[in-house]
Amino acid sequence: MISPIPVLSSSKFLEPPRKKDYINLFNPVLKTKLLVKRRNNLSSNLCRVVGAVDADCFEVQIYQQYPQYQHTKGFPTVLALETGRIVSRSHEAKDLGISRNLKVHQAKQICPDLHVIYGKKKFGKHDTTEKDAISDKIREAALSFREDLIDSTYLDEVDIPIHRTGCDEFLIDLTQLVTLLIDHDYPLQIDATHRIFMEGRRSTYNGDGLTNRNVYYYSIRHHKYYEEVRLAYGLQIVDKLCQHILKETKIVCSGGVGSNKVLSKLACSIHKPNAITALTRRGFYRISYRIPFRDVSGFGNMLGLQLHTLFGNLSVHKMWKCWIKNFNNVKSYVGIERAEKAGRLLFGICHDPITPKLMNVGLNCGKGNLDIRSESEFKAELNHRVQNMLAKMQLDNTANKRNHTELKIQYRYDRCRTRSFPIDLNAVAFAPDQKGVF
Structure with missing residues (x-):
């Protein structure tokens, strides 16, 4: 009996191109015509390219940079308050099922070897001064990367709006840049040694598999994969952006690329931590069977x-x-x-544009679930909030070069009643008006 010839299947072997790809490669006339047609398809606005960047376990990363907490890297770690409430978790803790809804003692029941870092306290609440400062550094790193990108590609006419959605997350519209890169035949170079993923129609491509698709489909601008080609350019840019942020701030970020901000944000969270993922529309349909709808x-x-x-x-x-x-x-x-x-x-549809936004219009700080029983406690709490706001304003003035003109206090009592009044910016200690409820 003759045994069948074994077939070797490995991601290290390049998949051979199909017959029509051979025709495109070896027929110069036909290749030129097809490339012009494909470039028109790839340069069209049928597929936007939106990138999303989000810091992994932002506050835990900040504390793990301190020498006394560097030993917690790679282990389940949470950042908690004195009350036991969990503020931030490492990915090792997330994988064990530790959520921010748990208290520290409940989390230790799940993981007895859990490392707990208790955050600093300032103005009677969790101190976010360091987080705000690092957030401004991430923004400056993104802006400097955008300027360097425009200078290196010599595409001064391109518009790359950046929209800051949180202290450690922002969106960047790469549609015009990718269109011009394709029109000018800029080479596509994806570093497969990094954790880069392409969620395609039938499978997830990374490593050698992504390299193969780059060689046989993306590099020749295959018209059937026009969305993947455009998103692949976005992968290359977002990967360099995350590396630039890591170099400037020592903060590890994950990135996502999609045809709108909904898909890009979802792509950013699929393969965390320290991963760059592109999510095509067909890829979204494929993984929609296993993604909880609230992750969208x-x-x-x-x-x-x-x-x-x-x-x-x-x-x-x-x-x-x-x-x-x-x-x-x-x-x-x-x-x-x-x-x-x-x-x-x-259905993964979102037509919202990415509008430029680098900072919020105003600042705010607050504290809830207070147990105030006297007028002196009320005054002390108001003084803490004013001091906290003044510190935020000083940091904002240094980072954004702007001055605030109004300051307002608002508080809620009896569950549904709200009262507010303006105060002098130079005031630090003050008493509430005579019509207060306390």
């Missing part, structure tokens, strides 16, 4: 809570089916506009 940007607020109340914590695909079958019930429960928005998000 836009469902972390009241809309996601309402859908969770109606149908439970389902995957994106199952929630989309429930949305189709029970659209009238959803519409009557959340309203027609929010119901239609939920359908777009479940």
Whole structure:
């Protein structure tokens, strides 16, 4: 009996190009015509390129840079307050199922060897001064990278808006840049040694598999993979951006690339930590069977809570089916506009533009769940908030070169009543008005 010839399958072997790819490579006339056609498709605005960058376990990373906490790197670690509330977790702690809803003693029941870092306290609450300073450094690193990118590509006419969505997260619109890079035939060089992933229609490509697709499809601008080609350019740029931030701030970031901000944010969270992921639209449909719907940007607020109340914590695909079958019930429960928005998000559709935003219009600080029983306690708490705000204003003046003109105090009592009044910026200690409830 003749045994069959064994077939070797390894990611190290390059997959051979198909017959029409040979024709494209060895027929110069046909190759030129096809490249012109593909370039027109690739340069069109059918596929935007939006990048998202998010720091991994931001506050835990900041504390682990201190010499006394460097031994916690690579181990389950949480940053907690004196009350036992968990503020931030390392990825090792997340993998064990430790959430921020738990207290420290509950987390230690899950992991007895858990490392606990107690955060600094200032103005009667958790101190965020260091976090705000590092956040400004990340923003400056992103801005300097954008300037260097424009200078190195000699594309002065390109517009690359950056939208800061949080202290450690921002979006960057690379659509115009990618279009011009393709038009000018800039080479695509993806460093497969880094943790870079392409979530395609049928599979996840990384390492040698991603290198193969770059050689046989992306480099020749294959028209069937125009979305992957454009997102691959975004992968290259976002990877360099994360490396630049790491060099300037020593903060490890993950990145995501998609055709809109919903897909880019979701891509950023898929392969964390320290990973760059591109999520195509077909790739989103493929992984929608295993992604909880609340992981999609836009469902972390009241809309996601309402859908969770109606149908439970389902995957994106199952929630989309429930949305189709029970659209009238959803519409009557959340309203027609929010119901239609939920359908777009479940289908990965978002047309919101990336508008330039590097800082918030104003500053705020607060503290909730207070147990105030006397007027002196009320005055002391107000003084803490004013001092905290003055410190934030000084830091903002140094980083953003702007001065604030108004300061307002607002407090809530009896669960639903709210009162506010302006105060002098130079005031540090003051008494509330005579009509106060205390």
